[in-house]
Amino acid sequence: MSEIGRLAIVLGFVVALWGIGASVLGALRRDRDLVASGSHAAYAFSALVGIAVAALLYLLLTHDFNVEYVASYSSTTLPVWYTISALWGGMKGSLLWWTFILAVCNAIVQAQNRAKNRDAMPWVTAVLLSVGAFFLSLLVFVTDPFERLSFTPAEGSDLNPLLQNYWMTIHPPSLYVGFVTTTVPFAFAIAALATGKLGDNWIRTTRRWTIFSWFFLTLGNLFGAAWAYVVLGWGGYWAWDPVENAAFMPWLTSTAFLHSVMIQEKKDMLKVWNMVLVILTFALTIFGTFLTRSGVISSVHSFTQSGMGPFFMGFLLFVLAVSIGLLAWRLPMLKSRNELESVFSREAAFLLNNLVLVGIAFTVFWGTVFPVISEWVRGVKITVGPPFFNRVNAPLALALVLLMGIGPVIAWRRASWQSLKRSFLWPTATGLAVGLASLLLAGGNFYAVVAFSLSAFALTTVWIEFWRGMRVRQAMLGEPAWTALSRLVGKNRRRYGGYVVHVGTAMVFIGIVASSVFKLEKQQGLEPGGTVDIGPYTLRYDGVRTESDPHVDKTLAQVFVTRGGKPVGTLEPEKRFYKRTKQPTTEVAIWSTLGSDLYVVLGSYDAPSKSAVLQVFLNPLMAWMWLGGVVMALGTAICMWPAWSERTATVAAGLPAGTRTAS
Amino acid sequence: MNRKRKFLLGSAILVAAIGTLVWTAVRETSAYFMTVDEWAVDPGAHADASLRLAGRVTQGSVQWDPKTLDLAFVLMPIPKGQGGSHEGRRAGETLPIATAEARLPVSYNGILPDMFADGRDVIVEGRVVDGVFHAKSLLTTCPSKYEADKQAPAQEAGGNGSPA
Numbered sequence: 001m002s003e004i005g006r007l008a009i010v011l012g013f014v015v016a017l018w019g020i021g022a023s024v025l026g027a028l029r030r031d032r033d034l035v036a037s038g039s040h041a042a043y044a045f046s047a048l049v050g051i052a053v054a055a056l057l058y059l060l061l062t063h064d065f066n067v068e069y070v071a072s073y074s075s076t077t078l079p080v081w082y083t084i085s086a087l088w089g090g091m092k093g094s095l096l097w098w099t100f101i102l103a104v105c106n107a108i109v110q111a112q113n114r115a116k117n118r119d120a121m122p123w124v125t126a127v128l129l130s131v132g133a134f135f136l137s138l139l140v141f142v143t144d145p146f147e148r149l150s151f152t153p154a155e156g157s158d159l160n161p162l163l164q165n166y167w168m169t170i171h172p173p174s175l176y177v178g179f180v181t182t183t184v185p186f187a188f189a190i191a192a193l194a195t196g197k198l199g200d201n202w203i204r205t206t207r208r209w210t211i212f213s214w215f216f217l218t219l220g221n222l223f224g225a226a227w228a229y230v231v232l233g234w235g236g237y238w239a240w241d242p243v244e245n246a247a248f249m250p251w252l253t254s255t256a257f258l259h260s261v262m263i264q265e266k267k268d269m270l271k272v273w274n275m276v277l278v279i280l281t282f283a284l285t286i287f288g289t290f291l292t293r294s295g296v297i298s299s300v301h302s303f304t305q306s307g308m309g310p311f312f313m314g315f316l317l318f319v320l321a322v323s324i325g326l327l328a329w330r331l332p333m334l335k336s337r338n339e340l341e342s343v344f345s346r347e348a349a350f351l352l353n354n355l356v357l358v359g360i361a362f363t364v365f366w367g368t369v370f371p372v373i374s375e376w377v378r379g380v381k382i383t384v385g386p387p388f389f390n391r392v393n394a395p396l397a398l399a400l401v402l403l404m405g406i407g408p409v410i411a412w413r414r415a416s417w418q419s420l421k422r423s424f425l426w427p428t429a430t431g432l433a434v435g436l437a438s439l440l441l442a443g444g445n446f447y448a449v450v451a452f453s454l455s456a457f458a459l460t461t462v463w464i465e466f467w468r469g470m471r472v473r474q475a476m477l478g479e480p481a482w483t484a485l486s487r488l489v490g491k492n493r494r495r496y497g498g499y500v501v502h503v504g505t506a507m508v509f510i511g512i513v514a515s516s517v518f519k520l521e522k523q524q525g526l527e528p529g530g531t532v533d534i535g536p537y538t539l540r541y542d543g544v545r546t547e548s549d550p551h552v553d554k555t556l557a558q559v560f561v562t563r564g565g566k567p568v569g570t571l572e573p574e575k576r577f578y579k580r581t582k583q584p585t586t587e588v589a590i591w592s593t594l595g596s597d598l599y600v601v602l603g604s605y606d607a608p609s610k611s612a613v614l615q616v617f618l619n620p621l622m623a624w625m626w627l628g629g630v631v632m633a634l635g636t637a638i639c640m641w642p643a644w645s646e647r648t649a650t651v652a653a654g655l656p657a658g659t660r661t662a663s
Numbered sequence: 664m665n666r667k668r669k670f671l672l673g674s675a676i677l678v679a680a681i682g683t684l685v686w687t688a689v690r691e692t693s694a695y696f697m698t699v700d701e702w703a704v705d706p707g708a709h710a711d712a713s714l715r716l717a718g719r720v721t722q723g724s725v726q727w728d729p730k731t732l733d734l735a736f737v738l739m740p741i742p743k744g745q746g747g748s749h750e751g752r753r754a755g756e757t758l759p760i761a762t763a764e765a766r767l768p769v770s771y772n773g774i775l776p777d778m779f780a781d782g783r784d785v786i787v788e789g790r791v792v793d794g795v796f797h798a799k800s801l802l803t804t805c806p807s808k809y810e811a812d813k814q815a816p817a818q819e820a821g822g823n824g825s826p827a
Contacts, residue, residue, distance in 0.1 A: 340670055359678070382695055382696065383695075525731070606729050
């Protein structure tokens, strides 16, 4: 089976090269047969990479430990679900997985554009296959996932226990889908530059890909945060580690693009800027892969010094050189037809929002690469840690939330004083009231007060938008409230879906601010029967119980929790010992309510004396962050909805009348 | 044109503000990042500075009191060619004897990271006071998240495994 996999990636690489050549040549010579051949190559590429992934999955599931990858990342006692996730648990597998997602996207793009974008498609195919060929070349020439050992170990050395967590099974796939799908808008942007057809057709064609990509980048980041929260056991979820930053930066530029693209559609402005954002987003995904594979920058979860660094750096430089070259060549054709008219306009608000988002991306980039830069410039490695990122980004985030309230409702072109008053009187009043209330309740923390006040401002503008829209429909069409609301959203999915995303973002923001500013933390050594208080909770330590299976030993502390004298339940923070990797891990126990998370860590356990050290955190409003994430996902789904309903409509139209109602 | 200039000015102010934020934050939150042997070349040079030191926990030096959570151990240089990503770029270079034998006592209070043990590679953050490194944070770097214990199957057969 490893031979089949190996053959598939070698053939895949060859097919990709053929496809690139045929597409480019076909485009230049206007040769339809060559272009079609390139498109067929894209399908063949997808099939071959699919076969390679299936082969590796088969090897993992059949525990063929003669294959180095299988022996390194799985074992016979590893649960099936984690065995499947071992597919992307190691570097080689993750590269193959990446290529696979790209191949699937490529096939979908080919199918979607069978009869569309005839000029652009050969270039799109060539770009997508080039990126695919690059990833596959690493697997063919540098690091072979199907490599066999000269012997067969009796047992594999298992997946890293830190990765044996449900979030880790969905976090990497989501993030990879988010990363990889940025390639599609990039490919269309490059095709637009190559063909010189620079209207916003490429933007319309890739709009849903962009939202789709953003959806998965958002989820990927949140799943990663959730993983860190439940697995790493330090009470937080985000440490500004280079690996996290690598995932965060494309999200920022992608968010900026989603906004500025509206300006291009409505006002035909910011064309160059949008090109830059698309290129930057794609380049940052490659940069992120470079960061996590090269070991150039040390990370707490540093992956490996794999020798992959130079390849990714080379590819990144190639991508940037080609993109910037093409952009410079077409610059004269990208002139805007309109200009900004007033500072009090939606254009200006969106422009500011873009500057702030890209500004945040820049500061994150700068903080991440600072050790390397300082070593070049001054010969000493200087690092900046979380305090740097928090200090710089706190004011920028506040500005962003303010703009999030202003942007959606301020008028295009030029807002009159009347319209400003109409739009912002109530939001401003609510913001001030909430600010005052939190000043009285939460005390003098400047950031928290401003953050809550601005969030209230932004949420009120969204609320008013929904409310007014609904009232208008009720009054004019006589619809009942719920019908009016759902039709309002249904008829303007992109707009109201965007508002829902804003609500989610504000909730995440509130959760982040509250849980970092008002966090309580305690460490205490306890004998059985001993208690520790935190916030409204009292925790009593009642000793431990143990569980054991062939895969893992568990020591579960029995922590009885009461709140104001009333019993809440027993929490069981664990220490685990994974037998294959001989590695201890900590499993936290969390009691989550809307108000706060009680987060309990078994710091250490001393068997002879039965005493334990508990580390206890109280994270206020933590649940808001995760709920906010759900709301964001929901809003994005509303935005994406037309793609599906249109397709169902076309499918349904082709079916006999009887079957239509059934579906 | 005038209006355009106004917007450019506004954007420039915003960029300058972000630049200032970055500049001051770097100045006030940065820490020197070095290995124990690099530090040992001239310990006096970083007397008052925030430091992030990478090193290895000397075998047998760990003292931990689970009641008070006080931890003391001695940090030593990571032998070249064995370290993880924080080793620096001079992998082939041999250490001068003096710095290769550098030892730095570390004190820390808190819960031990899961991977902390004798002989592990760690990164400590803090300051040196009276010859003792007072760590406010302690990070273990398993050689890598993905490649940990890679050698296990290879060693059984005489180290014939593949390098990562």
